[in-house]
Amino acid sequence: MRKDTKFIHAGRDKKYTGKAVSPPVYHASTILHDSVAELNDATKNIPNNSMFYGRRGTITHFAFRDAMVELEGGYGALVYPSGLAAINAALMTFLNTGDHLLMVDTVYGPTRTLCDTVLSRMGIETTYYNPNVGAHISETIKDNTKVIFTESPGSVTMEIQDIPAISKVAHEHNIMVMIDNTYGNLVNFEPYAHGVDLSVQAATKYIVGHSDAMLGTITCTEKYWKKLFHQSYAMGYTAGPDDIDRAMRGIRTLKTRIKQHEESALKIARWLKKHELVDLVLHPAFADCPGHEIWKRDFNGSNGLFSFTLKEGHNEAMTAMMDSFKLFKMGYSWGGFESLAMSFYDLKKERDLNLWDNYGPLVRLHVGLEDADDLITDLEQGLTHYKNAL
Numbered sequence: 056m057r058k059d060t061k062f063i064h065a066g067r068d069k070k071y072t073g074k075a076v077s078p079p080v081y082h083a084s085t086i087l088h089d090s091v092a093e094l095n096d097a098t099k100n101i102p103n104n105s106m107f108y109g110r111r112g113t114i115t116h117f118a119f120r121d122a123m124v125e126l127e128g129g130y131g132a133l134v135y136p137s138g139l140a141a142i143n144a145a146l147m148t149f150l151n152t153g154d155h156l157l158m159v160d161t162v163y164g165p166t167r168t169l170c171d172t173v174l175s176r177m178g179i180e181t182t183y184y185n186p187n188v189g190a191h192i193s194e195t196i197k198d199n200t201k202v203i204f205t206e207s208p209g210s211v212t213m214e215i216q217d218i219p220a221i222s223k224v225a226h227e228h229n230i231m232v233m234i235d236n237t238y239g240n241l242v243n244f245e246p247y248a249h250g251v252d253l254s255v256q257a258a259t260k261y262i263v264g265h266s267d268a269m270l271g272t273i274t275c276t277e278k279y280w281k282k283l284f285h286q287s288y289a290m291g292y293t294a295g296p297d298d299i300d301r302a303m304r305g306i307r308t309l310k311t312r313i314k315q316h317e318e319s320a321l322k323i324a325r326w327l328k329k330h331e332l333v334d335l336v337l338h339p340a341f342a343d344c345p346g347h348e349i350w351k352r353d354f355n356g357s358n359g360l361f362s363f364t365l366k367e368g369h370n371e372a373m374t375a376m377m378d379s380f381k382l383f384k385m386g387y388s389w390g391g392f393e394s395l396a397m398s399f400y401d402l403k404k405e406r407d408l409n410l411w412d413n414y415g416p417l418v419r420l421h422v423g424l425e426d427a428d429d430l431i432t433d434l435e436q437g438l439t440h441y442k443n444a445l
């Protein structure tokens with residue numbers, strides 16, 4: 056089966072769907088067992104897909120988890136109440152007090168906060184490494200390094216990491232490699248073809264795709280599956296069936312949506328690149344984006360997310376532009392059908408390493424499914440407001 060077909064059929068086993076096209080949304084805490092034998096059987100089957108108690112998951116969860124493994128790979132999949140909860144579960148499961156974590160410096164901001172507060176309080180030390188490090192990651196490894204956490208492209212600044220090179224070095228040192236694969240969704244990057252051991256996603260973004268649910272997922276290889284499963288259950292992680300249903304529905308159109316997001320974002324990025332006020336367009340499909348060659352080698356295309364910087368400016372000009380946008384709405388998150396713009400004026404605060412000189416005015420766009428020319432018109436009038444406020 057080709058991947059496009061899998062998106063339509065994943066998780067739709069008859070044992071879940073019955074006569075319907077999609078699995079039912081099963082609301083349950085208590086699961087009733089008809090006999091002691093059946094109860095014992097359900098207990099024995101953990102972590103297999105039999106209903107035992109709501110927190111263990113219902114048919115809705117099992118179908119979605121199967122779909123995640125079919126589409127992302129790995130051996131098993133679990134759901135979490137948010138992407139950040141999934142990141143927390145992954146790190147908490149595989150790190151102990153006294154361990155060392157290598158975290159990419161361009162990581163999603165709240166993941167950094169998690170490391171610098173909760174993990175640090177528990178005696179887990181974090182070192183932030185350069186996203187462009189590749190095989191030189193070996194120079195930052197310590198005797199007690201247990202996990203290398205990657206995120207590619209980097210948050211906001213879009214650097215592409217050499218995941219195969221990092222994984223090779225990590226495995227030579229018996230270190231586990233995790234990725235925040237939210238950008239990669241289930242279309243753009245295949246973590247298990249590039250040496251990753253565990254992949255986290257904020258399904259909140261492209262998988263749900265409609266900005267109306269919070270959901271995290273983890274898939275991992277067989278080596279790590281049992282530990283992840285039992286520890287996640289011990290920590291009480293689950294997610295509601297309605298949110299999972301939204302993710303399952305999102306999967307059916309994911310490939311089609313990503314294609315359109317990609318096409319429109321590229322059109323807009325090329326237009327921005329020619330604009331007199333624009334300095335850099337940070338899009339991995341462009342040759343000047345750090346790691347562009349690796350992106351060409353490892354990724355199946357791009358999507359609607361990228362950033363650009365402006366040549367000169369100040370907060371007032373940025374505010375004038377942001378307030379003038381009509382189609383690009385202001386708000387955190389991305390991956391929905393709608394276009395979003397966020398401005399970042401002081402990215403330096405969120406980084407340990409001084410990787411580049413240009414920390415000037417930066418805008419991150421999520422290009423939605425509106426007509427790309429309408430979005431260009433909106434950007435054009437926004438940039439005029441910017442210029443007039445300079």
Ligand SMILES: *Cc1c(COP(=O)(O)O)cnc(C)c1O
Pocket residue numbers: 137138139140163235237238257258259260269270271388
């Ligand atoms: C949004 C996001 C998260 C967190 O997901 P939530 O569901 O909002 O908790 C993690 N990583 C990346 C890259 C994200 O964009």
